[in-house]
């Protein structure tokens with residue numbers, strides 16, 4: 001059961017959106033849920049689920065119809081992601097990456113040839129990888145050292161990335177690197193598309209040992225003289241020098257997706273806790289009769305409904321003012337709130353089960369491990385707060401490497 005939705009509060013969804021959600025719920029029940037525990041145990045990427053998602057049309061839903069997709073909205077994607085995440089987090093993340101993320105970057109800024117290439121790969125079930133983070137460049141993305149040197153009609157990429165989702169299973173890679181022209185002059189940070197099948201200089205050099213989300217490989221990638229045709233460089237409208245901000249703007253779609261996975265995990269955990277509270281008896285009565293637990297349940301539902309509303313609002317903001325991505329403020333706030341409250345909700349759901357919650361026979365311990373990632377990946381909760389505050393204040397991000405920005409430069413930034 002899903003209060004807030006099943007009580008008739010459909011939060012402004014259209015009949016088509018409700019129908020899509022019902023289809024996703026059925027898929028999650030029939031395909032994703034039965035596989036979730038084994039995917040976690042085996043730590044194997046679930047190619048069978050990918051195939052089923054692709055056949056059911058949940059991969060590449062947001063690709064425009066002209067490119068073979070369904071032209072669906074980000075809200076549609078959010079509805080599907082939530083249903084999948086209730087059952088299996090890895091499945092939900094595949095839906096995120098095949099509808100948002102690198103795909104939305106290419107759809108916004110790519111050439112026609114790039115869009116066709118990426119649409120074809122994703123519609124075949126490929127989950128593109130986004131390669132930004134490096135050992136010495138985490139939250140401070142601009143500290144990245146991977147470089148792309150122009151050599152005639154191609155670029156040569158050298159460097160190392162880590163914590164790349166899909167390392168070893170993704171075919172398409174969107175690689176961020178410092179761009180240098182033929183004379184060795186730096187132009188800024190750019191994005192490059194490489195397909196692993198024909199990319200000789202791209203190697204997976206380590207698999208991260210993760211706490212949760214174990215069926216989705218996270219890995220280190222090493223680029224050694226990786227040659228990428230110049231036609232595979234993504235140049236946003238603001239040009240190579242200022243293009244990095246545009247490219248990072250695409251992360252607002254990924255944030256809505258990540259927040260939706262967290263919210264879906266929380267919804268799944270709350271469903272379990274609610275059923276358990278009604279059936280488990282102690283002191284001669286169902287534990288749901290204890291007011292302390294009723295208030296816990298009420299708080300969990302309230303947090304969940306607030307997260308859901310924030311995520312729907314952020315998803316709906318895409319396209320406003322012609323933007324290809326959700327509003328940065330709404331996306332950041334939704335991700336902060338949904339990811340933090342989801343950790344609390346799952347933790348409290350586990351608590352309501354007593355010792356059973358701590359057992360590997362129930363999915364709650366897996367959910368508690370999986371949900372922990374969403375305040376970290378895709379912009380940490382702290383860095384996103386900095387983004388929100390900087391927009392509120394009308395300043396650029398008020399931080400430098402030494403953490404201090406002279407007042408004068410803040411004034412300049414505001415002007």
Ligand SMILES: Cc1cc2nc3c(=O)[nH]c(=O)nc-3n(C[C@H](O)[C@H](O)[C@H](O)COP(=O)(O)OP(=O)(O)OC[C@H]3O[C@@H](n4cnc5c(N)ncnc54)[C@H](O)[C@@H]3O)c2cc1C
Nearest residue numbers: 130131132133138139163164165373377378379380382399
């Ligand atoms: C499961 C998972 C999947 C990921 N997938 C990808 C991927 O596909 N592609 C990719 O490129 N990256 C990926 N990442 C990396 C992720 O984006 C980074 O982990 C994240 O940006 C933080 O960088 P960091 O881990 O180096 O932490 P750091 O930047 O070293 O941060 C350490 C701590 O300091 C805080 N902090 C840092 N700067 C500030 C500041 N200015 N103000 C306040 N607090 C600050 C952080 O919030 C954090 O608590 C993934 C990470 C995880 C865990």
